[in-house]
Amino acid sequence: MATKTAKSAPTSPSRSVNPEEVANFSALAETWWDPNGPFRPLHKMNPVRLEFIKGSLCRHFGRDVTATDALKGLRILDIGCGGGLLCEPLTRLGATMVGADASEKNILTARAHAEQTGLEIDYRYITAEELADAGETFDAILNMEVIEHVADIPSFLDACHRLLKDGGCMTLSTINRSAKAWLVAIAGAEYILRWLPVGTHDWQKFLKPSELSRSLRDSGFKTSDIKGMVYSPLSGAWSLDAHDFSVNYVALAEKA
Numbered sequence: 001m002a003t004k005t006a007k008s009a010p011t012s013p014s015r016s017v018n019p020e021e022v023a024n025f026s027a028l029a030e031t032w033w034d035p036n037g038p039f040r041p042l043h044k045m046n047p048v049r050l051e052f053i054k055g056s057l058c059r060h061f062g063r064d065v066t067a068t069d070a071l072k073g074l075r076i077l078d079i080g081c082g083g084g085l086l087c088e089p090l091t092r093l094g095a096t097m098v099g100a101d102a103s104e105k106n107i108l109t110a111r112a113h114a115e116q117t118g119l120e121i122d123y124r125y126i127t128a129e130e131l132a133d134a135g136e137t138f139d140a141i142l143n144m145e146v147i148e149h150v151a152d153i154p155s156f157l158d159a160c161h162r163l164l165k166d167g168g169c170m171t172l173s174t175i176n177r178s179a180k181a182w183l184v185a186i187a188g189a190e191y192i193l194r195w196l197p198v199g200t201h202d203w204q205k206f207l208k209p210s211e212l213s214r215s216l217r218d219s220g221f222k223t224s225d226i227k228g229m230v231y232s233p234l235s236g237a238w239s240l241d242a243h244d245f246s247v248n249y250v251a252l253a254e255k256a
């Protein structure tokens with residue numbers, strides 16, 4: 001009798017890609033740089049995201065946060081870069097940026113915009129796993145507003161871990177799976193204010209900070225900072241908050 005060999009499940013090189021999610025972003029690709037378009041919330045959040053990213057990277061790498069070229073010499077990957085809303089300001093701070101996205105249309109928009117602004121940014125139409133398989137490594141990774149849109153978190157974070165040099169760090173942002181987040185980020189932002197197209201976010205895919213930390217630990221990272229990002233309806237501005245993680249939050253993870 002022939003012995004039965006255990007067959008492992010077929011491995012897909014890019015398990016993190018959810019084709020429906022990527023198609024949603026591709027459909028909006030031409031609107032990335034419209035400050036009043038569907039990505040208006042990201043434009044509004046950008047100053048506070050940059051404050052967190054710049055502050056975290058400067059502390060981690062011992063840089064002077066007040067220097068105009070504070071990130072000079074650092075090779076940084078923006079995974080799921082979309083239209084390049086973060087790649088451009090970080091390039092201006094001296095970083096050597098690689099922006100990678102699973103949507104080709106996003107990459108075309110990002111490249112066209114960088115050409116207009118005269119910034120040199122290496123944009124790639126590639127998934128996290130493909131880039132990791134290619135053996136590239138980076139001093140730091142930006143992982144901003146992506147994890148709640150991926151199909152397989154362990155595969156995605158394992159790829160990020162492979163992409164990070166020893167001693168490197170990764171910033172993340174996502175949305176908490178709380179009742180308030182459903183009210184604000186889904187009912188409010190999608191259905192009432194129409195800031196985002198209905199269906200942009202799936203509440204089930206939001207992550208509690210403890211779940212994000214656990215997933216990061218399982219992939220070999222140590223969470224070293226978490227801050228809330230809080231929106232003030234009065235001023236229309238976002239700010240970092242040490243205690244309120246109830247909706248949006250940012251985190252810093254180090255390669256353990």
Ligand SMILES: C[S@@+](CC[C@H](N)C(=O)[O-])C[C@H]1O[C@@H](n2cnc3c(N)ncnc32)[C@H](O)[C@@H]1O
Nearest residue numbers: 016017025080081082101102103127128144145
């Ligand atoms: C909400 S957007 C965030 C864009 C950008 N990080 C920002 O914050 O301005 C999420 C992006 O992740 C990309 N994406 C989703 N899954 C991905 C994957 N597995 N690898 C690379 N990019 C991915 C999508 O195409 C989309 O552009």
Ligand SMILES: [Mg+2]
Nearest residue numbers: 145146148201
């Ligand atoms: Mg999102």
